[in-house]
Amino acid sequence: MSTALVPIAEPVATLPPAQADDDTQMVRLWLARSASPNTRRNYEREARRFLAHVGKPLGQVRIGDLQDYVAGRDGSSATVALAASALKSLFTFAQEVGFLRFNIGAAVKVPPIKNTLAERIMSEADALLMIRQEPDMRNRVLLTVLYGGGLRISEVCGLRWRDLSARDEAGQATIFGKGGKTRAVLLSAATWKVLVALRGEAGPDAPVFLSRKGGALDPSAAHRVVKAAVTRAGLPAEVSAHWLRHAHASHSLDRGAPIHLVQATLGHASVATTGRYLHARPSESSARFLGV
Incomplete structure (x- = not known):
C-alpha cells in the first residue's frame, strides 16, 4: 500500500461577485447613489459623452484616455x-464594487473653477420686481418663498401643508433638503401671510404648490414660472430660481444677518460655503483709499 502523501491543493483566492454585467448596468448602479435628480442627470450625460468619446469599455480605459x-x-x-468630478466618482465606485480592478480616476485632478457667484446675484429691487409683477397668486407666493425662504426649487415643490406651522405672527417650514437632511426654516411674517392665504381648504397632506392637475408642482413647471417672471421683469435670460436663493443669502448678509444663521437657513454643510457670498460682494476694499 502506497504511503505517498497526497498534495493539498492551495486555496484559490475568490473574487467578490460581480455587481454589474456590463458598463450600462455599472453606470446605472453608480447613478442610483445620488439623491439629487439634477446630479444624476448631469453625471449620466457626462458618462455617456465620455464613453462615446473613448469608444471602449470601462475596463479598457487607461489613465491617459481620461486625462x-x-x-x-x-x-x-x-x-x-463637473466632467472631472463625475468621472472620478464613476471609476471610484466601479472599483469599490469590484467591477474594475484599478481606480484610474484617482490620478486625475479636478481643475479649479472660476468663482462667478458675483455675476449671479441680482439686486434686491430686481428680486422684488419679479414677485410684484407676477399676476397669478400661486406663482407670486412661489417666488416669494424661493426668495424669502432661500429655498431650493426642489424643496419648495416638495412642501406639504403639514410641513408648515405658525410661530407667533410668522411661521416655520420643515424642509427635507439636499443630501436627505432635514432643517427648520423660520419664515418672515410677510412671507407667512401670503402662504396662509394660499391654503384655502387644503388638508395637511396636500402639496402647498399645486399643479393644474391637482398634484404637486413639478420643478420643471416651477422653473417655467420663474423664467416667465424674469421675462416680465425685463431681467437677463440667464436668471433662474437659484438666483433668488443667491439673492436671499447676499441680501440678508448685507443687512447684517449673522453668517451662521444664513448657513442654517440655506442648509449649507459648511460656513465656508456661505462665506462665498461675503467674498462675492465685499463691503470694503483697499482700492477705495487710493486717489485714483
Whole structure:
C-alpha cells in the first residue's frame, strides 16, 4: 500500500461577485447613489459623452484616455470641473464594487473653477420686481418663498401643508433638503401671510404648490414660472430660481444677518460655503483709499 502523501491543493483566492454585467448596468448602479435628480442627470450625460468619446469599455480605459478627455473637454471651467468630478466618482465606485480592478480616476485632478457667484446675484429691487409683477397668486407666493425662504426649487415643490406651522405672527417650514437632511426654516411674517392665504381648504397632506392637475408642482413647471417672471421683469435670460436663493443669502448678509444663521437657513454643510457670498460682494476694499 502506497504511503505517498497526497498534495493539498492551495486555496484559490475568490473574487467578490460581480455587481454589474456590463458598463450600462455599472453606470446605472453608480447613478442610483445620488439623491439629487439634477446630479444624476448631469453625471449620466457626462458618462455617456465620455464613453462615446473613448469608444471602449470601462475596463479598457487607461489613465491617459481620461486625462486627455478632461484636458480637451470644451466649456467653462465649471463644466470641465463637473466632467472631472463625475468621472472620478464613476471609476471610484466601479472599483469599490469590484467591477474594475484599478481606480484610474484617482490620478486625475479636478481643475479649479472660476468663482462667478458675483455675476449671479441680482439686486434686491430686481428680486422684488419679479414677485410684484407676477399676476397669478400661486406663482407670486412661489417666488416669494424661493426668495424669502432661500429655498431650493426642489424643496419648495416638495412642501406639504403639514410641513408648515405658525410661530407667533410668522411661521416655520420643515424642509427635507439636499443630501436627505432635514432643517427648520423660520419664515418672515410677510412671507407667512401670503402662504396662509394660499391654503384655502387644503388638508395637511396636500402639496402647498399645486399643479393644474391637482398634484404637486413639478420643478420643471416651477422653473417655467420663474423664467416667465424674469421675462416680465425685463431681467437677463440667464436668471433662474437659484438666483433668488443667491439673492436671499447676499441680501440678508448685507443687512447684517449673522453668517451662521444664513448657513442654517440655506442648509449649507459648511460656513465656508456661505462665506462665498461675503467674498462675492465685499463691503470694503483697499482700492477705495487710493486717489485714483
